[in-house]
Amino acid sequence: MPEKTGEYGWAWLGRERKGSVNQNSAQGKQSLLLITVDCLRADHCGWHGYARPTTPFLDSLASESFVVPQAIVAGAPTYYSIPAILASRMPLALGRGVIGVAPGESTLASVLRESGYATGAFCAGNPYISPRFGYDQGFDVFRDFLDFDAQATQNTVSPETPLGPSARGKLNHAIKRVAGGVGLSRLYNELYFQYCMKIAPPVHSVDALRRFPAADILVDEAQSWLASVGERPFFLWLHLMDPHSPYYPPKEAFRELTGRDIEPGRARYLNEYWKRWDLTPSGFRGKRDEVIELYDAGIRSVDRQIARMVQSLRHAHLWDDCVVAFTADHGEEFLDHGGRYHAPVRLTEEIVRVPLLIRVPCSEGTGVKVPPSPMSHLHLAPTLLDIVGVRAPSAFQGRSLWTNLQRGKVWDDPADVSALSPAIGPAIIECGYDCRNPFRAEDRNVPRLLAVRDARFKLVMRIEPGATEEVYDLEADPAEMHPGVAGPALEARKRLLQAAREHMKRTVAGRDAVMVLRARLRDLRCEILG
Numbered sequence: 001m002p003e004k005t006g007e008y009g010w011a012w013l014g015r016e017r018k019g020s021v022n023q024n025s026a027q028g029k030q031s032l033l034l035i036t037v038d039c040l041r042a043d044h045c046g047w048h049g050y051a052r053p054t055t056p057f058l059d060s061l062a063s064e065s066f067v068v069p070q071a072i073v074a075g076a077p078t079y080y081s082i083p084a085i086l087a088s089r090m091p092l093a094l095g096r097g098v099i100g101v102a103p104g105e106s107t108l109a110s111v112l113r114e115s116g117y118a119t120g121a122f123c124a125g126n127p128y129i130s131p132r133f134g135y136d137q138g139f140d141v142f143r144d145f146l147d148f149d150a151q152a153t154q155n156t157v158s159p160e161t162p163l164g165p166s167a168r169g170k171l172n173h174a175i176k177r178v179a180g181g182v183g184l185s186r187l188y189n190e191l192y193f194q195y196c197m198k199i200a201p202p203v204h205s206v207d208a209l210r211r212f213p214a215a216d217i218l219v220d221e222a223q224s225w226l227a228s229v230g231e232r233p234f235f236l237w238l239h240l241m242d243p244h245s246p247y248y249p250p251k252e253a254f255r256e257l258t259g260r261d262i263e264p265g266r267a268r269y270l271n272e273y274w275k276r277w278d279l280t281p282s283g284f285r286g287k288r289d290e291v292i293e294l295y296d297a298g299i300r301s302v303d304r305q306i307a308r309m310v311q312s313l314r315h316a317h318l319w320d321d322c323v324v325a326f327t328a329d330h331g332e333e334f335l336d337h338g339g340r341y342h343a344p345v346r347l348t349e350e351i352v353r354v355p356l357l358i359r360v361p362c363s364e365g366t367g368v369k370v371p372p373s374p375m376s377h378l379h380l381a382p383t384l385l386d387i388v389g390v391r392a393p394s395a396f397q398g399r400s401l402w403t404n405l406q407r408g409k410v411w412d413d414p415a416d417v418s419a420l421s422p423a424i425g426p427a428i429i430e431c432g433y434d435c436r437n438p439f440r441a442e443d444r445n446v447p448r449l450l451a452v453r454d455a456r457f458k459l460v461m462r463i464e465p466g467a468t469e470e471v472y473d474l475e476a477d478p479a480e481m482h483p484g485v486a487g488p489a490l491e492a493r494k495r496l497l498q499a500a501r502e503h504m505k506r507t508v509a510g511r512d513a514v515m516v517l518r519a520r521l522r523d524l525r526c527e528i529l530g
C-alpha cells in the first residue's frame with residue numbers, strides 16, 4: 001500500500017518491478033516512448049477539463065500517469081521549444097543565432113544510444129525538426145517526412161495566391177489599385193476572397209488538402225521499426241502534426257468527435273478564411289468555433305493513433321516495460337489575445353502551457369498528486385533519464401524531478417528546508433521576437449522575448465533598450481488581460497525581474513563557444529550547399 005506523505009498526497013513506493021524484467025529489454029532497462037504533439041494546448045485535453053471528447057484514450061493513460069498540471073515550454077514555436085525537450089537546454093543558450101541542437105550536443109537520443117538503446121524518430125514533416133537543425137543526432141533511424149507528397153498546395157487558392165501575369169491577373173491588379181485609391185480596399189478584399197473560393201477546383205476529400213502526414217502514417221512506420229529492434233530497449237520519438245494548421249483532420253477523427261461527416265469544401269473555406277491577412281480579430285470571430293472544431297478533431301486523431309500504438313506495444317509484450325512521456329512543443333492561439341496560430345510575438349498561456357503525462361510502468365501514477373508548481377520542459381529529459389536509470393550528461397541545464405514527482409513534493413520553494421535538492425527557480429520561456437523564418441540567419445537576430453513564470457505570477461518583457469515589462473497575476477487574471485504592478489504583483493515583479501537578470505547572466509557566462517562555432521559552421525555549409 002502506498003504511504004501518505006508530503007503536503008500533496010500519496011507517496012509512491014513501488015519502484016521495484018512486478019515480476020521479471022521483460023525479455024525484450026536485454027539490459028534490464030525500460031524503454032522510452034516520447035510523444036510530442038505540435039500545437040497542442042493543455043486546456044484542450046480531456047484530463048485538464050476540456051468539454052469536448054478530444055482525448056478519451058489519453059484520459060485513460062492519464063489515470064495511470066503522473067499528470068503535470070503546469071507544464072511550461074522553454075520556448076515557442078517549434079524551433080525554440082524542442083532544444084529543451086531533447087537536449088535540456090534553453091533555446092537561446094547558444095545565442096540568438098543558433099537554431100536547433102548543435103553538432104555534437106548531447107541529447108536524449110545520443111545519451112540513450114550510448115547506453116545501448118535502439119533509437120528511432122518519426123517526425124511528421126515539420127521542417128524545423130530535421131537533420132538541417134541537428135535533430136537526427138543520436139538516432140539510428142530518423143524520418144522527417146519532409147518528402148510527404150503535399151497535394152495541398154495544388155488545392156489551395158487564396159488572396160495570398162496571385163492570379164499571375166495573365167490578362168485576368170493584370171485586370172485584377174488594376175481593380176485593386178483603383179479600389180485602394182477610393183477607400184474601398186476592404187470591399188475589394190472581401191469580393192476577391194469570395195471570388196477565389198468560387199473558382200477553386202472542387203475537392204472531395206480532406207486527405208488531398210492535408211499538408212503533413214497524419215499520425216496513422218507515423219505509427220505504421222514506428223511499428224515497422226520496432227519490429228526490427230530485437231532484444232534491445234528502445235527510445236522512440238514521435239512528433240505528430242495533426243492539430244497543426246492548416247486544420248484538415250482525418251475524417252474518422254472528425255466523425256468520432258462531432259458525430260458528423262466533415263465537408264472538405266467547408267474545411268478548405270475555413271482554413272483559407274482563417275489565414276487572411278486583411279481582417280482584424282473581429283473579422284475572424286464568426287468562424288472561430290468552426291475552426292476550433294477542426295483543430296480539436298486533429299487532437300482526436302492523435303488520440304486514436306496513440307491508442308493504436310499502445311495496443312501494438314501490448315501485443316509485442318513491450319508495454320509493461322515502456323515509460324511514456326506525452327507533451328507538446330507549444331500551444332495554439334484562437335484569438336485569445338487577438339492572434340491566430342503560434343507566431344513568437346507573445347508568450348501567453350495558450351502558447352506556453354502544454355500537457356505533460358509521464359507514465360511509468362508499475363508506478364501506477366495514480367494517487368500521487370503532482371505539485372501545482374510550473375515544470376519547465378528543461379527538466380523533462382533529465383527526469384526521463386533518471387526514471388530509466390541512465391545518468392544525465394553534465395551539459396543538461398535541467399535537473400531530474402523524478403524524486404519530487406514520486407513523493408508529491410514541490411520543487412520551486414526555496415524556503416522548503418526539506419527540499420530533496422536545491423529548489424529550481426521559476427520557469428523561463430524565451431524566443432526571438434517575431435522571428436518567423438529561422439532558415440534565414442539574418443531573421444534570427446531580433447530582440448529576445450522573455451517570460452518568467454512561477455505558480456501564480458508571470459513577467460513578460462522584451463530584452464531591448466527602453467523596453468518595459470508586464471506582470472500578470474494568473475490567479476486573479478487567468479486570461480492575462482490586465483497587467484498590473486499593485487499589491488502582491490509589485491513584490492512578484494521584483495522577484496521575477498531578478499530571476500530574469502540571473503537567467504541572462506547565466507546565459508552569457510555559460511555559453512559553450514565550441515558548440516556555437518559548430519552550429520555556425522553547419523549553417524554556413526547549408527548556405528553554401530543551398
Ligand SMILES: [Zn+2]
Pocket residue numbers: 038039077078079329330
Ligand atoms: Zn510547433
